[in-house]
Amino acid sequence: MEGVAMKLPSFKTLSPTPISVASTFSIRRSFSFARRSSSLSAATITADSEPVSLGHRARKDFRILHQEVNGSKLVYLDSAATSQKPAAVLEALQTYYEFYNSNVHRGIHYLSAKATDEFELARKKVARFINASDSREIVFTRNATEAINLVAYSWGLSNLKPGDEVILTVAEHHSCIVPWQIVSQKTGAVLKFVTLNEDETPDIDMLREMISEKTKLVAVHHVSNVLASSLPIEEIVVWAHEVGAKVLVDACQSVPHMVVDVQKLNADFLVASSHKMCGPTGIGFLYGKSDLLLAMPPFLGGGEMISDVFLDHSTYAEPPSRFEAGTPAIGEAIALGAACDYLSDIGMPKIHEYEVELAKYLYETLASVPDVRIYGPRPSESVQRAALCSFNVEGLHPTDLATFLDQQHGVAIRSGHHCAQPLHRYLGVNASARASLYFYNTKEDVDSFIVALADTVSFFNSFK
Amino acid sequence: MAASISSSCCVSSLRLIPFKRTFFSSVNPPSKNLILRPIPSFLRTIVTFQKIPTGIVSPLPASSSPSSSVDLQPIEELPPKLQEIVKLFQSVQEPKAKYEQLLFYGKNLKPLDSRFKTRENKVEGCVSQVWVRAFFDEERNVVYEADSDSVLTKGLAALLVNGLSGRPVTEILRVTPDFAVLLGLQQSLTPSRNNGFLNMLKLMQKKALSLEVKAEEGTSESTTDEASVVEVDLESKPPSVVEVEESESVSNVVALGSRGMRIREKLEKELNPVELEVEDVSYQHAGHAAVRGSAGADGETHFNLRVVSDAFQGKSLVKRHRMVYDLLQEELQSGLHALSIVAKTPAEV
Numbered sequence: 001m002e003g004v005a006m007k008l009p010s011f012k013t014l015s016p017t018p019i020s021v022a023s024t025f026s027i028r029r030s031f032s033f034a035r036r037s038s039s040l041s042a043a044t045i046t047a048d049s050e051p052v053s054l055g056h057r058a059r060k061d062f063r064i065l066h067q068e069v070n071g072s073k074l075v076y077l078d079s080a081a082t083s084q085k086p087a088a089v090l091e092a093l094q095t096y097y098e099f100y101n102s103n104v105h106r107g108i109h110y111l112s113a114k115a116t117d118e119f120e121l122a123r124k125k126v127a128r129f130i131n132a133s134d135s136r137e138i139v140f141t142r143n144a145t146e147a148i149n150l151v152a153y154s155w156g157l158s159n160l161k162p163g164d165e166v167i168l169t170v171a172e173h174h175s176c177i178v179p180w181q182i183v184s185q186k187t188g189a190v191l192k193f194v195t196l197n198e199d200e201t202p203d204i205d206m207l208r209e210m211i212s213e214k215t216k217l218v219a220v221h222h223v224s225n226v227l228a229s230s231l232p233i234e235e236i237v238v239w240a241h242e243v244g245a246k247v248l249v250d251a252c253q254s255v256p257h258m259v260v261d262v263q264k265l266n267a268d269f270l271v272a273s274s275h276k277m278c279g280p281t282g283i284g285f286l287y288g289k290s291d292l293l294l295a296m297p298p299f300l301g302g303g304e305m306i307s308d309v310f311l312d313h314s315t316y317a318e319p320p321s322r323f324e325a326g327t328p329a330i331g332e333a334i335a336l337g338a339a340c341d342y343l344s345d346i347g348m349p350k351i352h353e354y355e356v357e358l359a360k361y362l363y364e365t366l367a368s369v370p371d372v373r374i375y376g377p378r379p380s381e382s383v384q385r386a387a388l389c390s391f392n393v394e395g396l397h398p399t400d401l402a403t404f405l406d407q408q409h410g411v412a413i414r415s416g417h418h419c420a421q422p423l424h425r426y427l428g429v430n431a432s433a434r435a436s437l438y439f440y441n442t443k444e445d446v447d448s449f450i451v452a453l454a455d456t457v458s459f460f461n462s463f464k
Numbered sequence: 465m466a467a468s469i470s471s472s473c474c475v476s477s478l479r480l481i482p483f484k485r486t487f488f489s490s491v492n493p494p495s496k497n498l499i500l501r502p503i504p505s506f507l508r509t510i511v512t513f514q515k516i517p518t519g520i521v522s523p524l525p526a527s528s529s530p531s532s533s534v535d536l537q538p539i540e541e542l543p544p545k546l547q548e549i550v551k552l553f554q555s556v557q558e559p560k561a562k563y564e565q566l567l568f569y570g571k572n573l574k575p576l577d578s579r580f581k582t583r584e585n586k587v588e589g590c591v592s593q594v595w596v597r598a599f600f601d602e603e604r605n606v607v608y609e610a611d612s613d614s615v616l617t618k619g620l621a622a623l624l625v626n627g628l629s630g631r632p633v634t635e636i637l638r639v640t641p642d643f644a645v646l647l648g649l650q651q652s653l654t655p656s657r658n659n660g661f662l663n664m665l666k667l668m669q670k671k672a673l674s675l676e677v678k679a680e681e682g683t684s685e686s687t688t689d690e691a692s693v694v695e696v697d698l699e700s701k702p703p704s705v706v707e708v709e710e711s712e713s714v715s716n717v718v719a720l721g722s723r724g725m726r727i728r729e730k731l732e733k734e735l736n737p738v739e740l741e742v743e744d745v746s747y748q749h750a751g752h753a754a755v756r757g758s759a760g761a762d763g764e765t766h767f768n769l770r771v772v773s774d775a776f777q778g779k780s781l782v783k784r785h786r787m788v789y790d791l792l793q794e795e796l797q798s799g800l801h802a803l804s805i806v807a808k809t810p811a812e813v
Contacts, residue, residue: 396615397592397613397614397615397616397617399592399614399616399617400592400614400615400616400617403616404563404616407559407563408559408560430592430593430613431592459560459563460567460615463564463567463568463571463615
């Protein structure tokens, strides 16, 4: 019994109250193992005596995982690039378009009121997901990259002066390097980069020393998409605030995989992408503290973000609308809300716990393959790695590796620089291969990967 | 159904059609029997297939469009060695064996000296690094050398090198990427920058063309019975990769500037041509170093000339070109960088 996107019966008339539409579908939903945790636990009870792992249970909600590619079962190990979407999220998107698609914030009529409600509800869900105190601190963007650009152009251009310093690490994703390069060129600010220590993690001591009165912004990742290491954001925020600097957290690889509490972290800005957390592409968000957003000038201009428009000037709306010009990705935002629900139903602590175990298993089995070099820190008591491994095999180009794995074994990994060219340059390699997991992967997936990897290595070795 | 590698990182992608799906299931039984013979080692496979004369492998009927309705370039239009390679790959059905064949080619590829691993020789759009070098042999056939740090890409490069090396420019330019489909290596043929294989072929063709253009301009450096080599102060700085558009036949009509007008006048006056075409193609070369540094940087640096005149009667090609250059000496010394000349007599047209 797999959770598939079911074709909903066509309703000719919509019931007057918004809630009833949802309740009509809830009956169907409980049959798909997707949403309610109660149904999940029901599955466990009726299963065999052996406890079924989260991965096995969750897989049922992801139809895309049950296919063959190139004659082998698909083993999807590229969730750090983009995650797969459960049936519930797809349903939410479909439902929006089928039943209440309408432009938001503008109309008076029933459909548009409903769409607006659901859109704003999604905003609240995202706020709740990261424990923001107010949903007005969530700005919907196209993705995390756009969110960072928003901060760079809006906050950066009006706050950075010549000689001001922005601290980054060499391990940042391009989206958290390039916008700062552009803005620093325009403002005369200086970029400083924290390098790695011998554990192949960004050097925290170096970071601490770099922070000075000249520092205006520290923009760093929470979890690295290559090294699998995490940064102690809470401490970094304390150090930064001591000198009056702001902190922007790139949480693309953390929000989908663990509890992220922006109030606890006390970060000034935080960005994430929907498509990495079981949501659709085309939507992401910026979290910004209210007082910061209030002081920021607009990023893009147009409808929605204005208050009054005259020919020679306009006045602007309050945040978050101020930063949401034009018609938003309404369906996508609602589907992102559904993704937040889906993940919360399982429970982020549970997901994280499962992934920590899987991460260890991946690292250990991968490290046991001869000639494999994994980047990033070794997992230990004090160091927890994310469930991904970027690696190289001695004498084998990652592209060859990934191609063969895909062609002969149906294993999908990524090869390249993973949008972290400076990091690869720092590590002294052109490219690396990367296998990344999510809660719908299982131990068997890792086993299949390792077997396939061994076969690949021996194939290419026979040609040496 | 196989998901393509996302374009956020460029990849030289290589796909194989799984055995069941291949449209060469219509291949005659003799080849099939060949495949089913137990093959003890990888190397043996390769050696076996190399011994097969092309007679056994049934040649594809001309312009066969099997399952797809796409019209592929007929195999006969390919250079002979490339045809052989295509047929060889067609005879190898099993995907893994195709890989082995590919790797074997790559292994036997002559290594490229590191001094040729320059930016100009690098193939764009590959995460793996690929370099291609091209030069003329004595008979003005193009010789290629290539290298890559990825063995699969090296295999593909070797395919192209083996298939295209030693052939004249026109033949090389005629090759379309269609043959990649015939190989059964399901190379994505979308001309995006992510396509390493396509870009390799394009670069090789571009280099072949630029060799030809250079040779036309500077007249042949080869020792012919024309003892006198025209001394033209053209390539004082060697041009970098010629920025030729994909379809070389595209001619953007550019109004002639002052130099273009002067050239036209001079040639008309001195050669009394029946036909005269002066085309300013400087924009195609706007990138490379010589243009940027040229004095008299009015941007008019490269021209295509087509002259039909009785004045060329009885003169060799070299002598005709020399005549034109002599007439345009002044321009050549004041910023005109290169000419591509077609010089004919009225009878030859």
